[in-house]
Amino acid sequence: MATDFWASSHFKRWIVDRATLNQARSEDLLYVDDPEYLEYLGIFFANVITKLGKKLQFRQRTIATATVFFRRFYLKNSYCETDPFIVIAACCYLAAKAEESPVHIKVVVSESRTLFSHTYGVKTFSSSDNSKLAEMEFYLVDDLECDLIVFHPYRTLLALCKKAPGEDNSSEEGEAEDEEVGVGIDDGPRYWGTGQGRLELTPAALQTAWSIINDTYRSNLCLLYPPHLIAVAAIYLTFILHPPIQPEHIEQPNIPQPRRSSRQASHGTAAAQAQAQSSQPKKPQDPISFLADLNLSLPLIATISQEIISLYTLWDNYKEDTSPDATKLARELTNSPSPTKASGSGGRASTGTTPAAASDDMTDAEGNFITPSFLTSVLIKMREVRFLEHARATGRPIAINKRLERAQAVG
Incomplete structure (x- = not known):
């Protein structure tokens, strides 16, 4: 496995700019009613990958790798020309191999x-579609250019931070990644400060930073920025939810110094000084100085942090039963009220993004949130319109679906 991020294919080929992202979604924009729906689709598909990964008993790192594979694939493809659910299954299948947990x-x-x-009402696979998934895996590896090594912010988080001494060290997610702490960290130049010491966080703060990193995969941050910058931004946001205690605000206990006689032998001076130093409390860390000493662009970290907050603001208007933690973080980071929009003439709240022609089954009972059923309907509509347009222009179906259907027939 590659240990130098700067020499990896991840850095050289898969860190892109916003112009590339906009170009990747240019065709989908022709078939969607509101461009913001594409952002919600990104959240939706990441949640689907997480659900499938948990059913397959994947570690968080494997789920994150599958999500990165999915986003890389759709840098070269569009939602309206492919079946994202087949791609999701192929990404999970391939990520399990890449992370050595097939x-x-x-x-x-x-x-x-x-x-x-059962969950989304999408009948993508039949009872014997193994060849269909294997064929999709082939096209996925082709579009990924065989670049299957993915770097994640988790390693940087665990390299920079540790749990405070004396705290409970039992953390399900932390233990799952303990075996990877320090792997490849000492190879090549460090990219943070002097590398001396790690920042001590409470278990709650460390868990919050970990959760924020998990949530960033609902956006395109993994394609825009190196993983260590995302990790530092997560630490920065963690200080908003768990404010650190400044060293000057910590009262130092008054430790009495031992009395010494003028007749004491000089050879006992060194031992007495060492004993006095050991009895003094450990100097508290200054988290602000720790972040300031990192060899990073703090304005860039602030930009990434703002994008994460923007993700939570968007996510706050997306309702799914499995994302209560995200809603809680959104409330705390943005300090925003309920995402209910202005009421219409009839007194009922509107999402502000759903077209007037949309049917009631596309939203939840209150009509205040974007829901998976609504996004599924948007995706189906996009694909149907695109398929009809392509068939009228060329007289044949879209290529990738035709190849998958041929592979299924052969199987």
Whole structure:
């Protein structure tokens, strides 16, 4: 496995600019009613990958890798010309191999079919679609250019931070990644400060930073910025939710100095000084100085932090039963009220983004949130319009779907 991020394919080929992202979604913009729906689709698909990964008992790192594969694939493809649910299953199947925790293809197909049909009403896989997933994996690896090594912010977070001494060290997610702490960290130049010491965080603060990193995969941050910058931004936002105690505000206990006689032998002076130093309390850390000493652009960290807050603001208007933590973080970071929009003439709140022609089954009962059922309907509509337009222009279906159908027929 590559240990130098700066020499990796991740840095050289898969850190892109916003112009590339806009170009990747240019075709989808032709078939969607509101461009903001595409941002919600990014959140929706990341949640689907997380659900499928948990059903397959993936570690968080494997789920994150699958999400990165999905976003890289759609740098070269559009939602309206492919079936994202097939791509999600292929990304999870491939990520399990890349992270050395492979799962049998039949298990992936079975769990995907159950999740997609029962939860989202999407019948992507039948009972014998192993060849369909294997074919999609082939095209996925081709579009990823065989670049399967992905760097994540988790390693930087655990390299920069540790739990405060005396705190409870039991953390399910932390223990899952303990084996990876320090792997490849000492190879090549460090990219933070002097590398001396780590920042001590309470278990709650460390868990919050970890959760913020998990949430960043709902956006395109993993394609725009190196992972260590995202980790530092997560630490910065953690200080908003868990304010650090400044050293000057900590009262130092008054430790009495031992009495010494003028007749004491000089050879005992060194021992007495060492004992006095050991009895003194440890100097508290200054988190602000720690961040300031990092060899990073603090304005860039502030920019990433603002983008994470913007993600929470958007996510706050997306309702799914499995994302209460995200809503809580959104409330705390943005200090925003309920995402209910201005009421219309009839007194009922509107989302402000749903077209007037949209049916009531596309939103939840209150009509205040963007829901998975609504986004599924948006995706189906986009694909149907695109398929019809392409068939009228060329007289044949879109290529990638035709190849998948041929592979399914052969199987």
